[in-house]
Amino acid sequence: MDWISPRKLRKLGILNMNRRNVDYISRYNERESYPLVDNKLKTKLAVSEYGVKTPELLQVVRQQHEISHFREIADGLAGFAIKPAKGSGGKGITVITGRDGDDYVKASGARISVAMLERHLTNILAGLYSLAGTPDVAIVEDLVQPTPSLARYSFQGVPDIRIIIFQGYPVMAMLRLATKDSDGKANLHQGAVGVGLDVGTGRSLNAVQFNRPIKLHPDTGLALENIQIDSWEDMLEMASRCYEATGLGYMGVDLVVDAYKGPLLLELNARPGLAIQMANGEGLLPRLRNIEALKRPHFSPRERVQYAMGAFGKF
Structure with missing residues (x-):
């Protein structure tokens, strides 16, 4: 990102890491x-x-x-995902999308044997991917089948939606799209595309890769404007309910839209x-301060979502 003066950052209301922490x-x-x-695993429960x-x-x-x-x-499955319970940043996640004889096919198209998958499980248990390097638990989940309307924008990996929830209110959101640079993962630091989403409507606003503005997806070549997330208000309410589930006042909620099961956390x-x-x-700062200044907070997830859609929507 090009250098921006601290004064301009303050004017833009940019939340920096120290203030966030x-x-x-x-x-x-x-x-x-x-x-939690x-x-x-604890999150799911x-x-x-x-x-x-x-x-599932x-x-x-x-x-x-x-x-x-x-x-x-695994022998009876065509697709699944293996995840370390305490992993972060997508580390240690292996997504299998199909079979080729006795081998399994990863999202990238690479073939992998069941013995290699078992070795991967051993590494997860040993804590190779856990936050503090402590022994971990591996979870095997059903494969998410992304809705075609969003999957077409992403390169190989499943697109997901990050929503920032503050005191139970959705204050900012973005769509994350995998690229070749990100190795099929929706991780912005590794080169995934981030598409800002209007909180009021679920429509795309801007798009960046490596913090630089872009108009087209670098691999699919598709324009990133006029993307519309279906069932947007329901997704916001799902994210908002995570506040009651965890008690966390400030968090990121990552959702996907499955073609058959709808929004999933x-x-x-x-x-x-x-x-x-x-x-x-x-x-983020103006939106966070807006919520902090509320004299009478809204108690239900639906009320909080409706307030946020009106307060932070642009369309």
């Missing part, structure tokens, strides 16, 4: 809630009680001897990144 994460996130969102759907859980691998059962389960993040501001061409 001190004024929002430390202030609004209780420490006892962190283990830092563990994908917690949000299910609040009507938030997640990809096929197997939990906690011990080395349980890996033998994985081979039996992928994971929660208690320390969401700040690149969403570049994708939206606007800072």
Whole structure:
């Protein structure tokens, strides 16, 4: 990103990392809630009680001897995802989209044997991908089938939607699209495309890659304007309900839209990144202060969503 003076950043209302950490994460996130969102298995169990759907859980691998059962389960599946429960930034996630004889086909098109998948499970249990390098648990989930209207914009990987939730209100959102640079993962730091979304309508605003504005997806060549997310208000309400499920005042909610099951929660993040501001061409601070200034907060997720759509929508 080109250098921008601190004065201009303040004028734009850009939230920087230090202020995010001190004024929002430390202030609004209780420490006892962190283990809940830092563990994908615990997250799935917690949000299910609040009507938030997640990809179907096929197997939990906690011990080395349980890996033998994985081979039996995987043999009957055409597609699935293996994830470390305590992984972050997409590390350790392996997505299988098909079969080629005895081999499994990854989202990138690469072939992998069941023995290699079992070795990957062993590495997850050893903590190779966990946040603190501590022993972990592997979860095997049903494969998300992205809705074609969004999948066409992404290169190989499943597109997802990040929504920043503050005190239960959706304050900013973006669509993340995988690229060759990001190796099929929706990770902005690795080169995925971030498309800002209007909170009021779910329509695309701006798009960036490596924090620089773009108009077309670098691999699919498709224009990134006029993208419309279906069932937008329902998605915002799903994200808002995660506030009651976790008690976290400031978090990132990552959703996908499955072609058959609709919106699904992928994971929660208690320390969401700040690149969403570049994708939206606007800072978070004015929106966060708007919520902080409310004299009478809204108690239901639906009320909070309707307020946010009116307060932060552009169309």
